[in-house]
Amino acid sequence: xxxxxxxxxxxxxxxxxxxxxxxxxxxxxxxxxxxxxxxxxxxxxxxxxxxxxxxxxxxxxxxxxxxxxxxxxxxxxxxxxxxxxxxxxxxxxxxxxxxxxxxxxxxxxxxxxxxxxxxxxxxxxxxxxxxxxxxxxxxxxxxxxxxxxxxxxxxxxxxxxxxxxxxxxxxxxxxxxxxxxxxxxxxxxxxxxxxxxxxxx
Amino acid sequence: xxxxxxxxxxxxxxxxxxxxxxxxxxxxxxxxxxxxxxxxxxxxxxxxxxxxxxxxxxxxxxxxxxxxxxxxxxxxxxxxxxxxxxxxxxxxxxxxxxxxxxxxxxxxxxxxxxxxxxxxxxxxxxxxxxxxxxxxxxxxxxxxxxxxxxxxxxxxxxxxxxxxxxxxxxxxxxxxxxxxxxxxxxxxxxxxxxxxxxxxx
Numbered sequence: 001x002x003x004x005x006x007x008x009x010x011x012x013x014x015x016x017x018x019x020x021x022x023x024x025x026x027x028x029x030x031x032x033x034x035x036x037x038x039x040x041x042x043x044x045x046x047x048x049x050x051x052x053x054x055x056x057x058x059x060x061x062x063x064x065x066x067x068x069x070x071x072x073x074x075x076x077x078x079x080x081x082x083x084x085x086x087x088x089x090x091x092x093x094x095x096x097x098x099x100x101x102x103x104x105x106x107x108x109x110x111x112x113x114x115x116x117x118x119x120x121x122x123x124x125x126x127x128x129x130x131x132x133x134x135x136x137x138x139x140x141x142x143x144x145x146x147x148x149x150x151x152x153x154x155x156x157x158x159x160x161x162x163x164x165x166x167x168x169x170x171x172x173x174x175x176x177x178x179x180x181x182x183x184x185x186x187x188x189x190x191x192x193x194x195x196x197x198x199x200x201x
Numbered sequence: 202x203x204x205x206x207x208x209x210x211x212x213x214x215x216x217x218x219x220x221x222x223x224x225x226x227x228x229x230x231x232x233x234x235x236x237x238x239x240x241x242x243x244x245x246x247x248x249x250x251x252x253x254x255x256x257x258x259x260x261x262x263x264x265x266x267x268x269x270x271x272x273x274x275x276x277x278x279x280x281x282x283x284x285x286x287x288x289x290x291x292x293x294x295x296x297x298x299x300x301x302x303x304x305x306x307x308x309x310x311x312x313x314x315x316x317x318x319x320x321x322x323x324x325x326x327x328x329x330x331x332x333x334x335x336x337x338x339x340x341x342x343x344x345x346x347x348x349x350x351x352x353x354x355x356x357x358x359x360x361x362x363x364x365x366x367x368x369x370x371x372x373x374x375x376x377x378x379x380x381x382x383x384x385x386x387x388x389x390x391x392x393x394x395x396x397x398x399x400x401x402x
Contacts, residue, residue, distance in 0.1 A: 015356075015358070015372070015382065015398065016218060016370075016372035017217060017372070028381075157216070159396075161382035161383060161384055161385060161398055162379050162380065162381055162382060163348075163375060163379065163380040164378055164379050165372075165376075165379065169217075170217075171217035171364055174217070174367075175366075177364055177367065178222070178229050178363050178364065179363065179364040180229075180362070181216065181364070182362060183362060183389075183392065184362060184394060186387060186389050188384075188387050190384065193384075193387060193396070197362055
């Protein structure tokens, strides 16, 4: 897949459409990352995340790491993950859309930019930082805003075999429906089905 | 796949989880039935439905026709489809869960049974009629009731590449979450991805 500066987004989603469970529970959504038969180490900064995933999921990660040039996140997600400890698992710099100053706990050598003048500006800066690679939207609310603004080119779903019943839906507050997508690129993992959809414009 | 009297359900569902669009629009949900490259005629009673689908979708239909012994539908769906003109496209007898008498327009030679003493009784009668083949639930509300009652064994989703934004969700009013599913059987059609999930019990 070519990735010419496109705007994409990726989420683990339950079959009933949730990207976070009730009480922000991610146990089922991320179970596939320890549910496969192949050891895989995501090395980020000084940290190493040891996963057990299928070889198909390894290919998916390698592709994401190679093609992602920048990530855009909301302030809430950035604080919830404590800035992913400084380095996002996908290994790309993070652009945080916010109205407030940089948190004090953010260290100077972390690859992060705080943008206070809106989504459009954040996307433009992310595109510049990505330098031809793709920009990945990490927060559901920002993905929804991009979808509504016609900015999103691709949606990647790691579809997990659970019904959560309640939580945070990925596709909510959609103002532009119906949205037609292309046929997905499908890859079957263990505990997950990877689906990559282009958005028709 | 073996089908030893199991209870299953099958729906065309948009990526954002809708099995009917706003205003009960099915245009996008059923687009794949005319969006493939292979002519396929569903012959039911005196009627013939001419579809254009992928060879993968043909296999899916043939499997459904061979393995389905009875269908269970709600009164609303049965009336909305005018009893599928007497014969459901899958070619199996229909059991209608209802509180009211048989509609006058239903003809005597149609393979349909009206059950007025509840869901459990309808499922039992459907199982008897199916004779070892599977029972397919055709209405979303009844599928939800079966799921909540622990009666459902399998969920088949024809996942279509659209975001509808609003309409009727397949997975709503779930009382038993989280529900763990098995890894799906995946088959990639044209304009549709067929996913068959077993329900873990």
